[in-house]
Every structure is written in structure tokens, then in C-alpha cells.
Amino acid sequence: MRIFSVTPIHVGPQELSRRQQRYDALLPSGLTLDLVDIGPQAPRSLDTGADVRASEAAVVAALRAAPQGYDVLMPDCVLDPGVAELAPELPVVGILQLSLGWQVVRGRRVGLVARNEAIADELLARAKAYDWAEHVAGVRVLGLAVEAISDQEQWTAGLRQAVDGFGDQVATVINGCSAVEVTGHGARRTRVVDPTALALRLLAAEGPQ
Incomplete structure (x- = not known):
């Protein structure tokens, strides 16, 4: 099963690498996951309700533009941004x-x-x-x-x-x-x-x- 994931906040290369390595260590056999950064248009931290909403909008846009070939889309966020909005339009699940x-x-x-x-x-x-x-x-x-x-x-x-x-x-x-x-x-x-x-x-x- 191939999973596409996107960060809920804009992170630098070092933090993106740390998160990807964490996924790689956690992945059970038979699963792969590719994590991408949401981009500079998104908040750098979720500190307010407005940050949460802006993050959700950015994640929705990123998941709708996800590359082909993935079985599952899963936001890299325990708040499940976009999951309710995108299901069942896309094969999206939330942590x-x-x-x-x-x-x-x-x-x-x-x-x-x-x-x-x-x-x-x-x-x-x-x-x-x-x-x-x-x-x-x-x-x-x-x-x-x-x-x-x-x-x-x-x-x-x-x-x-x-x-x-x-x-x-x-x-x-x-x-x-x-x-x-x-x-x-x-x-x-x-x-x-x-x-x-x-x-x-x-x-x-x-x-x-």
C-alpha cells in the first residue's frame, strides 16, 4: 500500500527529513509513505484557530493535487485536516x-x-x-x-x-x-x-x- 502524506505546517528540510525518517521506522511491512512539505503558503505553527483553518485549506488543496499512483492519502496531522471534506471524493484517512x-x-x-x-x-x-x-x-x-x-x-x-x-x-x-x-x-x-x-x-x- 502506497501512502501520500503532507505536513500541516510549513517545515524546513531538516524537520521534513526527521518526520520522513520517523515514518520509515514506523511503517509495517507492505506499506510505503511519501511525505511532502505543505509549502510556504501554510502556517509555520498551529497556535490559533485561524492557523488551524488556514492549515486545513492548504492540506485540502495539496491532497486534491496529490500525484497519481497512491492507494491512500493521509495528512501528517492528528487533527485530520481535510478528511471530512474530501471523503469519499478521495481515498483519504485520518490519524x-x-x-x-x-x-x-x-x-x-x-x-x-x-x-x-x-x-x-x-x-x-x-x-x-x-x-x-x-x-x-x-x-x-x-x-x-x-x-x-x-x-x-x-x-x-x-x-x-x-x-x-x-x-x-x-x-x-x-x-x-x-x-x-x-x-x-x-x-x-x-x-x-x-x-x-x-x-x-x-x-x-x-x-x-
Whole structure:
């Protein structure tokens, strides 16, 4: 299965390479993924509601212009920009759609974490749009700058605190960023989900249709 993906923000060559390498490491057998940068017309960070909307418009345009030959289109963003708008026009899937959907079908109560308030608001809006809001216990905001996405130590420290903050409310916490390594958390009883890794495993299990 060949996947085409596009970043939700404009990133430089170094960050694009880091993200592609992360995908390459996560890809199950039988899957390939090509990641491209959204371009300078898109925001460089999702810090406001206006940034989120501008990013979504840019992702929609990029996915509509995707090269031929791909089986699946998947935005490189846990906010699933353009997924609702483009399906079923295009074979598009979302990282949150897959990773949160799996928790829902397993009957799990889920917590989410987000880098900032704007992303937290959009995560809840996506959960409501998918009609899964009742399965979400809430979103914990890490209060981190966009640079923390590539700073594993800083993100892990914030994630650990957020997971501990959920206490016994949830059995599963979804890390609210597609481009961050999930390497540690606080409460051992709580399972922390890397949404990108899970989405790819689910796509691999489904196989080409």
C-alpha cells in the first residue's frame, strides 16, 4: 500500500527529513509513505484557530493535487485536516480517525493531550464530528511551543505530567501530535498511544482494497 502524506505546517528540510525518517521506522511491512512539505503558503505553527483553518485549506488543496499512483492519502496531522471534506471524493484517512476509532470500538475511555489550546479545541471538535465525544474524558494542554515537537525530552516530560493528571479517569491517552515520539509517561496503568504508529498498523492490517 502506497501512502501520500503532507505536513500541516510549513517545515524546513531538516524537520521534513526527521518526520520522513520517523515514518520509515514506523511503517509495517507492505506499506510505503511519501511525505511532502505543505509549502510556504501554510502556517509555520498551529497556535490559533485561524492557523488551524488556514492549515486545513492548504492540506485540502495539496491532497486534491496529490500525484497519481497512491492507494491512500493521509495528512501528517492528528487533527485530520481535510478528511471530512474530501471523503469519499478521495481515498483519504485520518490519524485521529483511525487511532481514536480503534479505542472507541474497544470500548475504552480516552484522554487526549495537545500542545496548546487551539489544538485542544480542534481535537475535541474532531471527536464530536466523528460522534465519539462521549468516549473522550478531556484534553490536557501541554503549553509547549512548536519547537517541542522535535524535542523528545521536553515533550516526554510534558506528556508524563499530563498523563498523570488524568489519574483513574482513563485507561488510554492519545498523544495529540502525529510527529512526536512516544517513549515514556507517568502512570504505568495508563496506556499512551502513538496515534501515527497505531494508524499505520491499522492500515497494514486492512491491506489494499
